[in-house]
Each structure stands twice: as C-alpha cells, then as structure tokens.
Amino acid sequence: MALDNASEWKYISKRDIGVTCVAFSGGQPREGVDMGPEYVLKANLIQQLQDMNFNVMLTDNKIHTYKEFFPESDQPIGIVKRPRTVGVVNKILTKQVYSHAKEGRLALQIGGDHSMAIGTISGMSQAIKERFGRDLKVIWVDAHADIHTVESTESGNLHGMPLSFLLGLVKKSIEGLEWIEPCLKPQNLTYIGLRDVDKAEKEILKKYNIKAFSMHEIDRYGIGQVVDMAIDYLSQDGDGQGPIHLSFDIDALDPSVAASTGTPVRGGLTFREGHYICEALHKTGRLVGLDMVEVNPAIGNHCEDTVTVGCSLIRAAFGESLL
Ligand SMILES: NC(=[NH2+])NCCC[C@H](N)C(=O)O
Ligand SMILES: [Mn+2]
Numbered sequence: 001m002a003l004d005n006a007s008e009w010k011y012i013s014k015r016d017i018g019v020t021c022v023a024f025s026g027g028q029p030r031e032g033v034d035m036g037p038e039y040v041l042k043a044n045l046i047q048q049l050q051d052m053n054f055n056v057m058l059t060d061n062k063i064h065t066y067k068e069f070f071p072e073s074d075q076p077i078g079i080v081k082r083p084r085t086v087g088v089v090n091k092i093l094t095k096q097v098y099s100h101a102k103e104g105r106l107a108l109q110i111g112g113d114h115s116m117a118i119g120t121i122s123g124m125s126q127a128i129k130e131r132f133g134r135d136l137k138v139i140w141v142d143a144h145a146d147i148h149t150v151e152s153t154e155s156g157n158l159h160g161m162p163l164s165f166l167l168g169l170v171k172k173s174i175e176g177l178e179w180i181e182p183c184l185k186p187q188n189l190t191y192i193g194l195r196d197v198d199k200a201e202k203e204i205l206k207k208y209n210i211k212a213f214s215m216h217e218i219d220r221y222g223i224g225q226v227v228d229m230a231i232d233y234l235s236q237d238g239d240g241q242g243p244i245h246l247s248f249d250i251d252a253l254d255p256s257v258a259a260s261t262g263t264p265v266r267g268g269l270t271f272r273e274g275h276y277i278c279e280a281l282h283k284t285g286r287l288v289g290l291d292m293v294e295v296n297p298a299i300g301n302h303c304e305d306t307v308t309v310g311c312s313l314i315r316a317a318f319g320e321s322l323l
C-alpha cells in the first residue's frame with residue numbers, strides 16, 4: 001500500500017523500540033563478539049532507553065544465541081565458512097526485525113558480527129515495503145565495505161559479505177543462503193568511514209556506482225558536510241523522505257576510541273564524529289532501524305570502554321541530546 005501522505009511512514013516509530021540481541025559470531029573467526037549483547041545489556045542500555053521515555057520490548061525477553069537452530073555440521077563451501085549457520089540465524093532474525101517494524105516499532109539490533117545485517121536489513125526492508133510501499137535506505141558506517149561476493153572473498157568470512165547478498169550481486173547463491181531476497185538497490189546505499197576496502201570490493205563499488213564517503217572525504221569536508229551529503233544522496237527519489245536504516249560497525253571508530261573489535265583499522269572516526277552521525281540521523285526523523293555490531297568484549301583490556309561507546313551511540317541515534 002503506497003501512501004499519499006508522504007510523511008506517514010514516520011508513524012512507524014516514535015516511542016517504541018524492539019530490541020533484538022544477536023549473540024552470534026559465526027560470520028567471522030574470533031570468539032567473543034557473541035558476548036556483545038550481554039555486555040551492552042549489563043551496561044544498562046535498556047534502562048537508559050526507558051529513561052529517555054521509550055517503551056522497550058526485548059525480543060522474546062532474552063539474548064538469542066540461535067544455537068538450537070544451528071545445523072549439526074556446516075562444512076565450508078569453497079572458502080565460505082559456516083554458510084548454513086549464518087543462513088539459519090539470519091532467516092530467524094529477518095522475521096524478528098520484520099515483526100517489530102511491521103507493528104510500528106523502531107528496531108534496534110545488538111550484535112554480534114556484521115553478517116547479521118543480512119537479517120536486519122531483509123526484515124526491515126520487507127516491513128517498510130509492505131507498510132509504506134517504499135524502499136529502505138541504508139547508511140553503512142564501517143571501516144570495511146562488507147560487499148564481497150562468495151566468489152571474491154579472500155577470507156571466506158561472511159561478515160565481509162552481507163551487502164553482496166542484500167544487493168543481489170551473487171547470482172548463484174550457496175547452500176543455506178539461497179533464501180535471501182535482494183532487497184537493497186545500489187542507489188539506496190551509502191557508506192561512511194571506509195578505509196580498508198579490498199581490491200575486489202573497490203571494483204564492485206565502481207561497477208555499481210555505490211556512494212561512499214571514506215575517511216578521506218571526512219578529512220576533506222568534515223563530518224557535518226559528509227553526513228549532509230549522504231542524506232541528500234539518499235533523498236533524491238519520491239518526496240525525499242524515505243526511511244533510513246543505520247548499520248553501525250563499531251570498527252568505524254578509531255581503535256583509540258573502540259578497541260574491542262575483531263578487525264580494527266587505524267585512522268578511524270573520532271568519538272564525536274561517530275556520535276554526530278547518529279545525532280544527525282535522529283534529527284532527520286527518518287531513522288527506522290539501527291544495528292550496533294562487532295563489539296567484541298573478549299578483545300583488549302578495557303572492553304567496557306568500547307561497550308560504553310556503543311551504548312552512547314545508540315542513545316544518540318534515538319535522540320539523546322547534548323543540551
Ligand atoms: N564486518 C567486518 N568487520 N568486516 C571485516 C571484513 C574484512 C575483510 N574485507 C574480509 O572480507 O574478511
Ligand atoms: Mn568493519
């Protein structure tokens with residue numbers, strides 16, 4: 001059902017948040033990223049959101065490991081690791097996010113590794129399509145492009161590939177991941193913060209003409225202008241008000257700010273630049289979904305610091321103001 005009232009989709013979300021805790025690490029090799037949700041909840045995020053006057057609904061009132069759904073064996077296909085496990089987790093996650101969005105809640109997903117964006121963006125885009133007849137826009141904040149195909153990946157880790165599935169770049173899919181429906185158009189995606197992009201990924205970005213603001217553009221224009229340009233880019237169709245999903249990989253931040261993550265890359269966003277992105281997206285009134293991923297409490301000596309930053313980015317995206 002397409003809507004005449006251009007801004008009606010905004011009714012999806014004002015004061016209700018559906019939080020899904022994805023304690024999953026199968027998209028990459030390092031243990032510990034599955035403890036992200038536990039640490040974020042221990043840091044009192046739910047209470048903090050309630051103190052901001054949100055009604056918070058925690059999916060099934062628990063942290064999901066999805067272990068009961070894991071296949072008994074999951075041999076690599078080519079070099080792609082754990083495709084069936086990543087597939088089944090994301091299939092369930094798609095439904096979880098879909099039902100929050102369908103019922104008009106903002107959707108917050110706490111990870112977990114970035115392969116989970118397959119499910120979060122599939123579920124969100126399906127709900128947005130059904131409710132409002134609109135395409136979902138995605139801002140991907142990350143040091144990495146996460147757009148490898150199963151053919152181009154060098155590591156075989158699926159957290160480096162979610163976007164290729166969502167964009168439908170893999171024509172021939174692999175067992176466990178065949179169900180994924182391409183739900184994202186290249187023109188509806190924008191990156192912020194890139195600085196470690198593999199050669200094959202650079203070719204994909206060029207081929208599909210995908211908008212990306214790397215750290216170079218942030219140095220050149222400043223974060224304020226970069227975020228404006230990113231939002232403008234995602235506002236060219238229809239009434240320029242399409243709903244936005246923010247997929248925030250904590251490794252977009254500089255390792256001096258967020259050290260507890262599996263694939264840190266120096267030269268990243270400052271604390272303020274990260275927060276500015278979240279604050280500015282909140283201000284648009286168009287944010288419908290947020291992923292906070294790749295917080296790995298098992299890495300580094302002061303993982304609380306990274307966890308605390310993750311929580312404060314989340315609050316910023318949901319409207320915590322400085323004044
Ligand atoms: N979500 C992430 N942290 N991704 C890192 C990906 C790194 C590398 N490009 C790979 O494919 O393995
Ligand atoms: Mn990353």
Ligand SMILES: [Mn+2]
Nearest residue numbers: 114142146249
């Ligand atoms: Mn990522």
